[in-house]
Amino acid sequence: MTELSSETRFLHAVEMGLGAMQWGDRVVWQYGYGYGADEVKQAFESSLADGIRFVDTAELYGNGLSERLLGRFLKETEQPVLIATKFFPWPWRFTKGAVPRALKGSLSRLGVESADLYQIHWPSPVMSTDLLMDGLTECVKNGLARTVGASNFGHARMLAAYSALARNGIQLASNQVHYSLLNRAVEKKGVLARCKELGIRMIAYCPLERGLLSGKYNEQVPPSGSRARKYTELLPKIQPLLKLMTEIGQDHGGKSSAQVALNWVICKGALPIPGAKNAEQAGQNAGALGWRLTEEEVDKLDYESELILESTTTTQ
Numbered sequence: 001m002t003e004l005s006s007e008t009r010f011l012h013a014v015e016m017g018l019g020a021m022q023w024g025d026r027v028v029w030q031y032g033y034g035y036g037a038d039e040v041k042q043a044f045e046s047s048l049a050d051g052i053r054f055v056d057t058a059e060l061y062g063n064g065l066s067e068r069l070l071g072r073f074l075k076e077t078e079q080p081v082l083i084a085t086k087f088f089p090w091p092w093r094f095t096k097g098a099v100p101r102a103l104k105g106s107l108s109r110l111g112v113e114s115a116d117l118y119q120i121h122w123p124s125p126v127m128s129t130d131l132l133m134d135g136l137t138e139c140v141k142n143g144l145a146r147t148v149g150a151s152n153f154g155h156a157r158m159l160a161a162y163s164a165l166a167r168n169g170i171q172l173a174s175n176q177v178h179y180s181l182l183n184r185a186v187e188k189k190g191v192l193a194r195c196k197e198l199g200i201r202m203i204a205y206c207p208l209e210r211g212l213l214s215g216k217y218n219e220q221v222p223p224s225g226s227r228a229r230k231y232t233e234l235l236p237k238i239q240p241l242l243k244l245m246t247e248i249g250q251d252h253g254g255k256s257s258a259q260v261a262l263n264w265v266i267c268k269g270a271l272p273i274p275g276a277k278n279a280e281q282a283g284q285n286a287g288a289l290g291w292r293l294t295e296e297e298v299d300k301l302d303y304e305s306e307l308i309l310e311s312t313t314t315t316q
């Protein structure tokens, strides 16, 4: 791996974060039904108590509500929290100035002066990678963002972003991508290896495959909402993997499937940011820290997940 830049080194020391997409999102997560502001506040507090202090949000989540809730929780804690948020590339945003402008909106909802990590949520349909990176550069130069990163950038686009920022004297801090035992595209396409080589922190979203890897869903008990449709093909196939995860968890003193799933991501060299709707989920996810799967266990999990992925046609 290349030598890490002093600005982005802190991200490589973060083992796991907390995803805040659930905080306000009704479409995928049904915020307001079965959980709400009190429960997500407890998830936040439980995570801090367990030493997890990196929170990932976005202006898109709950149409700004996730950032506003996080801002409220930040005011009520003395503890230092690392904040990552994201720029959404709406097609009507087409100048580099749109990037720092959007960040100012996020910062005002968060009630802070700067973000620790500002990410481009998705490639833009109208702005080139160079232009987006120039926008991120302004955010760093104006002191609005400590570091900057990408999200959902494929291999080639990530390299283009890395080079564009390097020309401005800035390191691409991270690429946030879908990565779990049930979605290993980034591993296959060489994104993970390239991240390690270039000192880019790979942040893994959906590390629990939206709850599937907790083991609580099956064909008879599918997840609710849009997840049910998304996972119709996958759900009947995952039992052998879940069985192996349970066995491996037992060998580590009774670790849950969710903890094994998150530990696998960490062992692969990425930073998982599991979403949690309440303190119970957050607390359980924190139990993925402080121990490690053996290399042999990682290999066994790789093999079992590969069998499922090879026979699956839909992408998650």
Ligand SMILES: NC(=O)c1ccc[n+]([C@@H]2O[C@H](COP(=O)([O-])OP(=O)(O)OC[C@H]3O[C@@H](n4cnc5c(N)ncnc54)[C@H](OP(=O)(O)O)[C@@H]3O)[C@@H](O)[C@H]2O)c1
Binding pocket: 018, 019, 020, 021, 022, 029, 056, 057, 121, 151, 152, 176, 177, 204, 205, 206, 207, 208, 209, 210, 211, 212, 214, 216, 223, 258, 273, 274, 275, 276, 277, 280, 281, 282, 284, 285
């Ligand atoms: N950059 C991007 O494009 C992008 C896309 C997606 C997500 N993200 C980020 O990544 C974060 C994580 O991804 P995600 O939230 O979509 O998926 P995830 O972390 O794989 O799954 C989170 C969901 O799994 C269930 N769960 C969590 N912990 C559990 C536990 N210990 N036991 C049982 N169930 C548990 C909960 O849902 P139920 O209780 O309803 O099952 C929770 O909402 C998001 O919060 C967001 O910050 C980024």
